[in-house]
Amino acid sequence: MFDRAQSTIANVDPEIFAAIEQENRRQEDHIELIASENYTSPAVMAAQGSQLTNKYAEGYPGKRYYGGCEYVDVVEQLAIDRVKQLFGAEAANVQPNSGSQA
Structure with a gap:
């Protein structure tokens, strides 16, 4: 159905992947005191x-x-x-x- 090795966000849409990675770094580098934004x-x-x-x-x-x-x-x-x-x-x-x- 899908080639899972090639169907990653990084391969399919590098711009979206970059934004997700930047958000991930933001969450790792800051403490979030909003319950709905708890780090999953x-x-x-x-x-x-x-x-x-x-x-x-x-x-x-x-x-x-x-x-x-x-x-x-x-x-x-x-x-x-x-x-x-x-x-x-x-x-x-x-x-x-x-x-x-x-």
């Missing part, structure tokens, strides 16, 4: 930039409105199980309240 870990950014963002997964794990969500279900169920364990809860909902929060 590389692991979280990798997950948010993964193929999972290509999938519309309305509903809940195992009960989706559209097919092809089996791997999204795995990730969401892991998140649910981890939140339940962390808080000692019987149930948890890890879905955002709206698309703007997603």
Whole structure:
């Protein structure tokens, strides 16, 4: 589908890549006291930039409105199980309240 080695931002759009790199340096060199601008870990950014963002997964794990969500279900169920364990809860909902929060 895509040549992943050649489909990096640096290769496809060097100007955008440069701006992203400059923003990254700005965030690394300054302390940000605005909660919504908290520095995100590389692991979280990798997950948010993964193929999972290509999938519309309305509903809940195992009960989706559209097919092809089996791997999204795995990730969401892991998140649910981890939140339940962390808080000692019987149930948890890890879905955002709206698309703007997603």
